[in-house]
Amino acid sequence: MIEFAIFFFFAAIAVVFALVVILHRNTVVGALSLVASFFALAVMYVLLDAPFLAALQVIVYAGAIMVLFLFVIMLLNLQHVSEPATRPIQQFLGYAGSAFFGIALVYYLAKYTVLQLPPGPFVSDARAIGVTLFEAYIFPFEMVSILLLAAIVGALLLSSRGGQAPSPVRPEVAR
Amino acid sequence: MIPTSWFLILSAILFTIGVCGFLTRRNGITMFMCVELMVNAVNLTFLAYARQFHQLHGLIFVFFVMAIAAAEAAVGLAIFISLFHHRETIDVDEANLMRW
Numbered sequence: 600m601i602e603f604a605i606f607f608f609f610a611a612i613a614v615v616f617a618l619v620v621i622l623h624r625n626t627v628v629g630a631l632s633l634v635a636s637f638f639a640l641a642v643m644y645v646l647l648d649a650p651f652l653a654a655l656q657v658i659v660y661a662g663a664i665m666v667l668f669l670f671v672i673m674l675l676n677l678q679h680v681s682e683p684a685t686r687p688i689q690q691f692l693g694y695a696g697s698a699f700f701g702i703a704l705v706y707y708l709a710k711y712t713v714l715q716l717p718p719g720p721f722v723s724d725a726r727a728i729g730v731t732l733f734e735a736y737i738f739p740f741e742m743v744s745i746l747l748l749a750a751i752v753g754a755l756l757l758s759s760r761g762g763q764a765p766s767p768v769r770p771e772v773a774r
Numbered sequence: 775m776i777p778t779s780w781f782l783i784l785s786a787i788l789f790t791i792g793v794c795g796f797l798t799r800r801n802g803i804t805m806f807m808c809v810e811l812m813v814n815a816v817n818l819t820f821l822a823y824a825r826q827f828h829q830l831h832g833l834i835f836v837f838f839v840m841a842i843a844a845a846e847a848a849v850g851l852a853i854f855i856s857l858f859h860h861r862e863t864i865d866v867d868e869a870n871l872m873r874w
Contacts, residue, residue: 606776610784617788617811621795626803633807636788640814643784646776647821652836656817659840664810664847671851672803675858693797701790705783712779714826721825723833731830732837743841750845757852 606646613639626677630668637661648721651728781822789815802854802864806847813843 612635619632637660644653732740792812796805817836824832854864861868 602776606780613784614787614791617791620804620807620811621791621799626801629804629807633810636811637814640788640818643781643818644821647781647818647825649821649824649833649836652821652833655837655840659844660810660814664844667847667851668803668807671855675855675864677801677803677864690798694794697790697794697797700793701786704786704790708779708782708786712782714778716775716778716826717828719828721828723824723830727830728833728837731834736834736838739838743838747841747845750848754848754852757849758855 602646605642609639609642612636613643626672627669630665630672633668634661634665637665649723651723651725778822778826781818785815785818785822788812788818800865800867802857802866802869803851805866806850806854810843810847813839 616632616636616639620629620636623629623632637656641653641656641661644650644656789812792808792815795808795811799805799808817839820832820836820839824830824836857869858864
């Protein structure tokens with residue numbers, strides 16, 4: 600019974616903070632709400648017998664990726680930028696289309712996915728994940744490491760000004 | 775035990791919120807956060823089915839999705855920094871040319 604209470608409490612937190620992300624005009628508030636939503640999702644992962652991935656969710660998503668977002672928002676000084684409300688037709692179409700999509704998705708999920716859980720515990724600790732990862736998935740694992748290296752190089756190249764190395768002292772500052 | 779379909783419905787709701795934000799907002803970083811929200815909703819689906827069928831492969835997939843989301847966030851935010859240096863804005867309506 601306590602499991603259901605935890606599920607509904609954290610599901611409500613995840614949904615409410617996700618709504619704050621898309622409705623609030625301030626980007627910093629949006630990023631922090633997304634962190635809260637990710638924490639609630641980590642609780643969902645624990646309820647799904649995946650505590651290792653819950654830890655990864657907190658460390659990698661809430662810890663690393665969202666800090667990167669906040670850092671970029673701070674770097675570009677975007678917390679005072681608000682977007683003017685234009686294009687009402689497109690906005691209405693976006694809301695209506697996604698609402699239709701969501702209602703259809705929830706309807707069909709509620710109607711057709713009546714699944715019986717198999718008996719017995721689901722062993723998904725760090726040891727089981729590690730054995731699977733380094734035996735069956737060793738090649739994708741290496742590919743992901745190369746992809747991350749390429750992403751680092753790409754991010755460095757893109758974020759330096761115009762592809763050239765930044766000059767150490769700007770002339771107007773030196774004067 | 776909580777039924778799998780409840781997790782699937784929660785995941786569908788979060789995915790829909792992500793789609794809605796992506797379609798209606800024009801701030802580039804907010805759109806990017808909506809993409810992260812959709813990725814997390816799909817991760818929740820993977821884990822729900824992994825528990826349903828007692829398969830570890832769903833968990834491994836979530837692991838890879840997290841790694842690729844990190845790479846995507848790094849490159850995407852670098853693109854927005856570059857855009858901001860050239861245009862002084864991250865409104866995606868302003869980024870209407872492939873070269874600038």
